[in-house]
Amino acid sequence: MEVTTAECRTVVTGLGAVTPNGLGADAYWSAILEGRSAIAPFSRWEPERYPVRVGGEIRDFAVREHVPGRLRPQTDRVTQYAIAASDWALADAGVTVSDFDEFDVGVITANGCGGFEFGQKELQKLWGTGPHLVSAYQSFAWFYAVNTGQISIHHGIKGHSSVVVTEQAGGLDALAHARRLIANDTLKVALCGGLDAPLCPWGMAAQIPNGYMSEVADEARAYRPFDRQAAGYVPAEGGALLTLEDHDEARARGVERIYGQIAGYAATFDPHPRTGRPSTLPAAIRGALADAGLAPDEVDVVVADAIGAPDLDAAEATAIAEVFGPGGVPVAVPKALTGRLYSGGAPLDTVAALLMIRDGVIPAIPQPVDIPDAYGLDLVAGQPRETPIRCALVIARGLGGFNSALVVRAV
Known part of the structure; x- marks a missing residue:
């Protein structure tokens, strides 16, 4: 079975x-x-x-x-x-x-x-x-x-x-x-x-x-x-x-150090922009949380996809606010310091999420960020934020409509 x-x-x-x-x-x-x-x-x-x-x-x-x-x-x-x-x-x-x-x-x-x-x-x-x-x-x-x-x-x-x-x-x-x-x-x-x-x-x-x-x-x-x-x-x-x-x-087999659990995952595919239909990213986020058996308020940080294009940033911000509420969860963007690594970016974000759980700190975008009020994001910027972290959600989006969300949590 x-x-x-x-x-x-x-x-x-x-x-x-x-x-x-x-x-x-x-x-x-x-x-x-x-x-x-x-x-x-x-x-x-x-x-x-x-x-x-x-x-x-x-x-x-x-x-x-x-x-x-x-x-x-x-x-x-x-x-x-x-x-x-x-x-x-x-x-x-x-x-x-x-x-x-x-x-x-x-x-x-x-x-x-x-x-x-x-x-x-x-x-x-x-x-x-x-x-x-x-x-x-x-x-x-x-x-x-x-x-x-x-x-x-x-x-x-x-x-x-x-x-x-x-x-x-x-x-x-x-x-x-x-x-x-x-x-x-x-x-x-x-x-x-x-x-x-x-x-x-x-x-x-x-x-x-x-x-x-x-x-x-x-x-x-x-x-x-x-x-x-x-x-x-x-x-x-x-x-x-x-x-x-x-x-x-x-x-x-004697492993003493475990970084965390891969607790939940879901993926969706967006409709073509010409259809006028909304992004399915919120469904991917909710699906990953459901797979992990978690409510939105149990997530301590979201590691965003953060492509840096106004239309796609707005869609991701809307999805995060829709699931977690405006300003409802800290949002981290480690790739702001590396650039986008294509298929390597989300696994590296997962590494960052696991180390956030281990060390109880959320890395920051070092420079000040001017976020549109409509985004409703609690973006961690300026200085790292020390806070207990038990659970993190990682978001990844691929051009062409791919959406994936992964939950990692402490063991």
């Missing part, structure tokens, strides 16, 4: 984060609490011909320190980040794959952009020199599923492994799918989350047409979610992988 997620306490036992303002969950968390922004002018290419000039680049990742030599020529930057994050997430959980039965460990990742930079270099070879110089690794290095494949090979993981492609909501969808697999006893351990790395000329060319990217060149003003001066989002790279297990089985 299938076991429902409500009958299984799926918990997070390990964190692995690769972010623009820190490598590793601890470095990222310290930067967020200190209000250190990683948004800056692009450094890997000359962006003068592009309308988008700033973003969240990872500048301190030494690939030789994190990726085996045989993998370097066959992997895009995003896969190199994913391999490092997988090493850290498993080590943090104390998981040695060989200690488990052959098919008990799996990998579920989300990816929204593929290996843009690798593909760009190979296309430059194709048109600049000739097809004989195009790498055979191009056949898979660009692909959305390559992170799952390379992680499973790297760690010898043979259990259920898959990829979720639902734009920027995909990271939460991957965590939720992993939770289902553990609840149904398909897996004992799931390595899950998402990463993206689209910061290259081809990556920019693919994203600019969406119309939501900020063209403000001042890094201090380019990305101002929920602000009256919001002008869109700035792109970023990186993300996070989390190690998930059943609570009782984790305790039985």
Whole structure:
């Protein structure tokens, strides 16, 4: 008989984060609490011909320190980040794959952009020199599923492994799918989350047409979610992988530190804007709370999607106020210091939510924010807010209509 997620306490036992303002969950968390922004002018290419000039680049990742030599020529930057994050997430959980039965460990990742930079270099070879110089690794290095494949090979993981492609909501969808697999006893351990790395000329060319990217060149003003001066989002790279297990089985193998429980999840899809029908984001939030068995007043903080575009910010603010009441819950936006990491953003927000629960503090947007009164948001800005946190809701929205909501709570 299938076991429902409500009958299984799926918990997070390990964190692995690769972010623009820190490598590793601890470095990222310290930067967020200190209000250190990683948004800056692009450094890997000359962006003068592009309308988008700033973003969240990872500048301190030494690939030789994190990726085996045989993998370097066959992997895009995003896969190199994913391999490092997988090493850290498993080590943090104390998981040695060989200690488990052959098919008990799996990998579920989300990816929204593929290996843009690798593909760009190979296309430059194709048109600049000739097809004989195009790498055979191009056949898979660009692909959305390559992170799952390379992680499973790297760690010898043979259990259920898959990829979720639902734009920027995909990271939460991957965590939720992993939770289902553990609840149904398909897996004992799931390595899950998402990463993206689209910061290259081809990556920019693919994203600019969406119309939501900020063209403000001042890094201090380019990305101002929920602000009256919001002008869109700035792109970023990186993300996070989390190690998930059943609570009782984790305790039985001697795990002492558990970050929290994946307690609830729901997803919806918005109608096309031309229909004039409202967003279904409130239904996703209510569905996640219902799945967790919680009332709105039991949520201590909401980690917002916060795209930074006035129309989408207004829709998200309306959804939060509709469910929790105007000013009814503190709202955090950690990605204001990194930029939007595409499918890596929501897993990283989940890491932040779990660390908020652990430390009893909500990180702040460091600069003052001018929020329209109609939004009704209690946005944490200026200084971090110390407060007991037992439960957090993470929201992720993908362009095209994807909505996901995930509840994490203390164990």
